[in-house]
Amino acid sequence: MKTDTQTDLRDSEPFATAFGDRFKRKQTLAKYTSARVGGAAEMFVTVETAAELQMAVELAHQHNIPFFVLGGGSNILIADEGVSGLIILNKAKNVTFRNSGVGVVCSAESGVNLSALTRKCISKGLGGLEWAIGIPGTVGGAVVGNSGAHGGDMAGNLLSAMIWVPGEGVRMFSNREMQYGYRDSILKHEQQQDSPRRVVLSAELQLKPEAVEILTARAEGFTAHRKQTQPAGASMGSMFKNPAHYYAGYLLEAAGMKGFAVGDAQISEKHANFFMNNGNASAEDIRALLAEAWNVVREQFGIEMETEVELVGNWRFDE
Numbered sequence: 488m489k490t491d492t493q494t495d496l497r498d499s500e501p502f503a504t505a506f507g508d509r510f511k512r513k514q515t516l517a518k519y520t521s522a523r524v525g526g527a528a529e530m531f532v533t534v535e536t537a538a539e540l541q542m543a544v545e546l547a548h549q550h551n552i553p554f555f556v557l558g559g560g561s562n563i564l565i566a567d568e569g570v571s572g573l574i575i576l577n578k579a580k581n582v583t584f585r586n587s588g589v590g591v592v593c594s595a596e597s598g599v600n601l602s603a604l605t606r607k608c609i610s611k612g613l614g615g616l617e618w619a620i621g622i623p624g625t626v627g628g629a630v631v632g633n634s635g636a637h638g639g640d641m642a643g644n645l646l647s648a649m650i651w652v653p654g655e656g657v658r659m660f661s662n663r664e665m666q667y668g669y670r671d672s673i674l675k676h677e678q679q680q681d682s683p684r685r686v687v688l689s690a691e692l693q694l695k696p697e698a699v700e701i702l703t704a705r706a707e708g709f710t711a712h713r714k715q716t717q718p719a720g721a722s723m724g725s726m727f728k729n730p731a732h733y734y735a736g737y738l739l740e741a742a743g744m745k746g747f748a749v750g751d752a753q754i755s756e757k758h759a760n761f762f763m764n765n766g767n768a769s770a771e772d773i774r775a776l777l778a779e780a781w782n783v784v785r786e787q788f789g790i791e792m793e794t795e796v797e798l799v800g801n802w803r804f805d806e
């Protein structure tokens with residue numbers, strides 16, 4: 488794996504040849520993230536099918552170029568200094584449905600927006616994904632992070648996932664092989680590693696026929712609850728995982744952190760686990776806010792919270 492921060496122009500050639508003008512150098516990433524912060528990717532490619540996603544990761548792997556798959560950018564904080572290597576923006580969106588005899592199986596490519604997929608399922612009278620309404624990420628991000636809400640999660644729907652394994656090829660992972668836990672999976676553990684990561688190409692989700700009106704009412708209830716409890720605006724959703732026996736938001740609120748700000752980054756007054764970009768926050772502002780919040784909770788309650796959001800790219804403290 489290359490360790491230098493600058494890939495040279497020769498590294499671009501295979502991607503430029505394969506993807507034409509969907510390949511770019513020095514692409515600003517802020518607009519691809521829900522927090523609207525982050526510097527530029529050295530190399531950037533948009534893929535539109537699972538086959539293209541597989542091709543992009545294989546090319547990167549063959550040429551020893553570090554890569555990162557970007558879904559909805561709603562669970563990451565990208566450094567102001569940007570990201571070395573290749574960012575692969577996943578827009579693989581094909582979805583099919585089939586009757587399995589015991590229900591309906593939805594095969595979704597990993598770049599599908601989870602909330603849009605949920606709405607599609609509801610309109611077809613297929614239930615099971617309503618918990619995901621309003622989650623701004625992709626199926627791939629949700630399969631990796633075991634996203635969940637309102638008592639449901641990806642682990643409760645996933646039958647299997649097609650996964651590209653570095654140096655091995657494509658393999659089907661069963662639900663059990665994903666080793667799901669609270670916002671956790673076998674793939675999530677790779678976020679702490681520098682080595683190439685496994686990539687979700689598509690997922691098979693279990694659904695159950697139910698009346699459209701019932702599904703719609705359930706989803707509307709969840710949406711109303713979200714609107715009531717969570718702030719609108721640019722954020723990454725929950726910054727910290729809930730520690731055992733506590734809600735991270737409660738700990739942050741009890742520590743007096745609601746409204747606390749660094750630059751244009753502020754802890755929401757509505758929900759203390761939401762860190763907002765009020766317009767001109769830098770990634771460094773948000774990271775400093777995160778560090779302060781973590782320290783205050785540790786000092787006041789002796790609890791070391793774990794971030795749910797992943798820090799990506801070239802952070803100054805990495806040097």
Ligand SMILES: Cc1cc2nc3c(=O)[nH]c(=O)nc-3n(C[C@H](O)[C@H](O)[C@H](O)COP(=O)(O)OP(=O)(O)OC[C@H]3O[C@@H](n4cnc5c(N)ncnc54)[C@H](O)[C@@H]3O)c2cc1C
Nearest residue numbers: 558559560561562624625627628629634635636687723724
């Ligand atoms: C307003 C708001 C509300 C939210 N509410 C919730 C909620 O209720 N519940 C919840 O769980 N989360 C919530 N989130 C967080 C986030 O939306 C989810 O975690 C989402 O599933 C992340 O998906 P993504 O596509 O945006 O992932 P990204 O942020 O793009 O990526 C996250 C990680 O997944 C990896 N990844 C993405 N796609 C793939 C792939 N195809 N293969 C391999 N790795 C991949 C990335 O490389 C990265 O490591 C919320 C976020 C916001 C902004």
